[in-house]
Amino acid sequence: MLKTSTLCHSHDHHKHCISQxxxxxxxxxxxxxxxxxxxxxxxxxxxxxxxxxxGAYDILDMLSREDGRRAAPPTVYRGLDFLLENGLIHRLASxxxxxxxxxxEVPHEGYFMICKHCNNAYELAQHSTIDTAIAAEAEQMGxxxxxxxxxxxxxxxxxxxxx
Amino acid sequence: MLKTSTLCHSHDHHKHCISQxxxxxxxxxxxxxxxxxxxxxxxxxxxxxxxxxxGAYDILDMLSREDGRRAAPPTVYRGLDFLLENGLIHRLASxxxxxxxxxxEVPHEGYFMICKHCNNAYELAQHSTIDTAIAAEAEQMGxxxxxxxxxxxxxxxxxxxxx
DNA sequence: GAAGAGACGTTATTATATTACCCTTTACTA
DNA sequence: TAGTAAAGGGTAATATAATAACGTCTCTTC
Numbered sequence: 001m002l003k004t005s006t007l008c009h010s011h012d013h014h015k016h017c018i019s020q021x022x023x024x025x026x027x028x029x030x031x032x033x034x035x036x037x038x039x040x041x042x043x044x045x046x047x048x049x050x051x052x053x054x055g056a057y058d059i060l061d062m063l064s065r066e067d068g069r070r071a072a073p074p075t076v077y078r079g080l081d082f083l084l085e086n087g088l089i090h091r092l093a094s095x096x097x098x099x100x101x102x103x104x105e106v107p108h109e110g111y112f113m114i115c116k117h118c119n120n121a122y123e124l125a126q127h128s129t130i131d132t133a134i135a136a137e138a139e140q141m142g143x144x145x146x147x148x149x150x151x152x153x154x155x156x157x158x159x160x161x162x163x
Numbered sequence: 164m165l166k167t168s169t170l171c172h173s174h175d176h177h178k179h180c181i182s183q184x185x186x187x188x189x190x191x192x193x194x195x196x197x198x199x200x201x202x203x204x205x206x207x208x209x210x211x212x213x214x215x216x217x218g219a220y221d222i223l224d225m226l227s228r229e230d231g232r233r234a235a236p237p238t239v240y241r242g243l244d245f246l247l248e249n250g251l252i253h254r255l256a257s258x259x260x261x262x263x264x265x266x267x268e269v270p271h272e273g274y275f276m277i278c279k280h281c282n283n284a285y286e287l288a289q290h291s292t293i294d295t296a297i298a299a300e301a302e303q304m305g306x307x308x309x310x311x312x313x314x315x316x317x318x319x320x321x322x323x324x325x326x
Numbered sequence: 327g328a329a330g331a332g333a334c335g336t337t338a339t340t341a342t343a344t345t346a347c348c349c350t351t352t353a354c355t356a
Numbered sequence: 357t358a359g360t361a362a363a364g365g366g367t368a369a370t371a372t373a374a375t376a377a378c379g380t381c382t383c384t385t386c
Contacts, residue, residue, distance in 0.1 A: 259373095
């Protein structure tokens with residue numbers, strides 16, 4: 001039942017990946033009656049340009065470079081907040097970083113395996129056994145779950161092989 | 164199989180709890196040949212004074228108040244680093260906060276349920292079903308786990324009852 | 327076209343964490 | 357027991373992450 005976000009193996013695939021994400025973001029926003037403004041779209045695009053988690057200030061630098069003038073933090077954080085609220089990206093608390101969500105249609109928490117070597121973050125599918133386990137433990141404690149943070153750091157299969 | 168850290172229900176119990184923690188910290192450090200210096204001990208004590216996660220700058224303020232003079236950040240962070248390395252406290256990434264570990268004898272990752280209302284953090288026992296689930300998923304991906312971060316935010320049983 | 331809401335620019339500030347430098351204390355070893 | 361290396365910790369400065377407060381512009385809606 002394990003499913004990871006599809007990683008891109010080529011430049012073309014990656015481009016496809018980004019445009020796919022933007023397209024479905026547009027559709028979702030339209031459907032929900034919220035506005036995917038140019039700024040928000042640009043932030044989303046920047047986040048997707050890497051499959052690796054990106055810091056807010058990284059995005060800020062990219063924006064600034066594009067524009068010439070220096071963008072200010074609230075500009076980026078507003079974009080990120082909107083995208084988070086709409087489930088289009090996830091925040092990785094352990095890295096203070098943000099990453100595109102591969103399945104924004106269904107609101108969900110992100111479970112991640114993060115490789116310390118290549119920095120890729122693999123999003124685990126919802127309804128994994130982890131999900132079940134957490135729900136069960138919470139139930140047992142009488143704890144009402146609101147937000148979950150599951151971030152596993154280590155070495156991915158590819159990097160282990162590459163030693 | 165669920166076990167939470169014992170919460171203190173009275174002032175006396177709490178005092179007992181702190182001295183217990185300090186005692187076992189002393190023992191562990193001696194056994195490991197590392198030094199639980201006065202500063203480190205003081206930081207540990209401050210962390211334990213609350214069962215709620217405490218920010219580094221909260222600790223800094225407490226230290227400063229005790230001393231009269233203003234302590235500087237590295238003072239606290241060095242203490243926290245030592246305590247983290249020796250498994251005497253855990254760091255909660257989602258809150259940028261630190262909390263005493265109730266079972267420092269066995270090195271382990273912390274799994275936490277954090278109540279948004281009372282701010283208590285309940286540490287789940289190792290070998291919980293969550294543990295098993297994560298190991299299984301990692302295994303399946305060929306991912307070598309190093310560090311885990313499981314932080315569940317919500318409302319604890321006591322606070323739910325208290326509505 | 328006036329009122330109100332939403333988006334975003336701008337400046338400043340707060341919160342969290344680290345670096346670099348230097349001196350003292352501790353522990354080891356000859 | 358003197359010499360020395362390593363560890364501990366004070367201090368100032370800086371880096372990184374996030375928010376607050378306020379103003380303006382552009383829509384919609386009446």
